[in-house]
Amino acid sequence: MQKKEVSEKLTALFALKIGNISGQLEETARDYFGSDNKLMDEDEIADLSSEFVNLISGLLGSKDPHKRTSPQFHALEAFFSGLAQRMLMRGGNVEDVVRYAQQLQHNLIAALEKDSGVAFTQSRSVLLFFAQHFDELIMAIFRTYLAERENTLKAQEAELRETSTPITEIWDGVLTLPIIGTLDSSRTMLVMEALLNRIARDHARAVVMDLTGVKNIDSQVSHHLIQMVRAVQLMGSDAIITGIHPEIARALVSLNIDLSGVTTRASLSDGLKEAFLRLGIHVSHKES
C-alpha cells in the first residue's frame, strides 16, 4: 500500500507541468550569491533560477528521469559546473556553491509541492530521487572546484618557475642565470630545459651560472649541475659557474665530482669578466 502511494507521487512528479516557480528559488541564490556576497546582481540571480527551472523541468519530463547519463542530466551537471567555475573566478568559495545546491534541493521540492498541491515533501521516493541526483550534482561542483584548483596551482608553479630561473641576456650573446634557493633534481631539469632553449633562441655564446644563492647540494643535484654544464658546452656555448660557497665546494669534492672541464670564478662579476674576455669584449672605465 505504502509502495503504491510512493510510486504515485513519483509518477505525479514526472508528469508535472512545472509552473513559474523560479521566483521562489531566487531567494536561495540571493542568500548565497547576492546581498552581502555581491557575486551576482539581481538580473543574474533571476536568469540563474529560471535556467535551473527549465533544466529540472526537462529532466523530469525526459524519457527516464532516473538515468544519470541522459542529456538532460548532463545539462544540469554542466549548469552546476559552470556556476561553480563562475563563482570561484569571482572570488566565491566552493562551500557556498555546495550549500546553495543543498538548499536549492529542499526549496525545489517545497516549491513543487506548493505549485502542484501534491505532498512531495512527505514522499520518501521523491526525496530519494532528488537526493541521489543532487548528490551527483554536488560531485560535479567538487570536480570543477578541484580542476580549477589544479589549474591555479599549475599556473602558480609555472609563474614560480619563471621567477626562480630568471635567465637574462646581460650582453649580446652572454646569458646570466642566478640560481637561488634549494636545487633539487626536478628544478635542475627545469632550469636546464629553460637554459638550453634560451641558448638556441638567443645564440648565446657564454652562460654564467651564479650559485651564490645556493646553500645546499646533494650528490644527484651535483651530477645534474655537471650535466647542465656539459649540455651547454655541447650546444657550443661556454659555461662559467660562479659563487660556489665553501660548503658547496667541499661537498663537490667529497662527492668526487670532476670539475676539471668546468670554468669556475669566485663571483658573478669575475664570471662576467671571463665571459667578456672569451668573447673579445673589452669593458673599461671612462677616461676623465
Place this chain on the structure above:
Amino acid sequence: MSIPGIHLTRIGKGNFLLEPLRSMNIQDQNELLQQVVAQVQQGQGAHLYYDLSEQPVIDRVYYDWLDKLARTCQAANLKMTCINMQPTAAFTLSKFITGKPAFACALDVPD
C-alpha cells in the same frame, strides 16, 4: 663524387660543411668514414663542420658514429666541430657522456 645520405659542401677556405640527410645509413660506418675524409682531403680541407640542426635526439648509436668520425678526422689531421646542436639533443647526449667528446662544439659556422 657524392656520398650516399650526406651532403658535403665546401664553405670557404679549408672548411667543409657536412649535412646528414635522412637517407644516411650509419650502419655502414666504415665506408662513410672513408668517403667523407677522402673528399675533405681531396678538397684540401682542414676543418669539417657537422650540422646537427636536423637531429633532435642523439642516442648512443648516433654518438658512436660522431665519435668515430671525429677520431678519424683527428687521425687525418682534420678538425671536426658539431654545430647547431638542438637543446633536446644536447640534453640527451649530456646524460650519457662522461668526458669531453672527441669533437668540438659551436653554435654555428664562425663568420
